[in-house]
Amino acid sequence: MLGYAIIETGGKQYRVTPGDVLKVEKINGNPGDVVTLDRVLLISDEQGVKVGNPTVPGAYVEASIKSHGKDKKVIVFKFKNKTNYQRFKGHRQPYSEIEILSVKY
Template sequence: MYAVIRTGGKQYRVKEGDHLKVEKLDYEEGDSISFDEVLAVSDDEDFKVGKPVLESAEVKAEVLEHGKNKKVEVFKFKAKKRYKKKTGHRQPFTRIKIDEIVGE
């Protein structure tokens, strides 16, 4: 059984037991969370798609940790003008574990 959820402006295909990194969520480590924006649910014989979400479906997960991704370096320069600028960015994330998919 798997589901397609939406969080942080992105869509993820998840199944029970998966560990994944999502955009930073405002929960403490060890908290249980529930994703209500379930776009699709599939079990062995049936596939249900919401318009745009399934009302009675939800995905329950546990927050494992918070952290930052690897640094993305941004380098700007203009040829023949002696202009160069180097900056970087580390995007925060939350690692979650999918505990249960409750379908319709």
């Protein structure tokens, strides 16, 4: 049984174990699909810790896509005093909710 792994997806790093549910940047695929995340930076198990350079060769994480959605709105407001300049913009980041099935090495 593997302890945990650190993976990189969407420019961010996550510490995962089998059974975890994460919200990550949108991954291509439909809900129910199984995806392979091969950017594994570190693996910890009963034999010790294996650190990649930059990734651990041959290691990957299998995850199931549970759903897709959009995050809460982030407001971007620009204002310059005394020049009658205002800009108002909103952004909703798309995400995928995934469940970690297994960590393979």
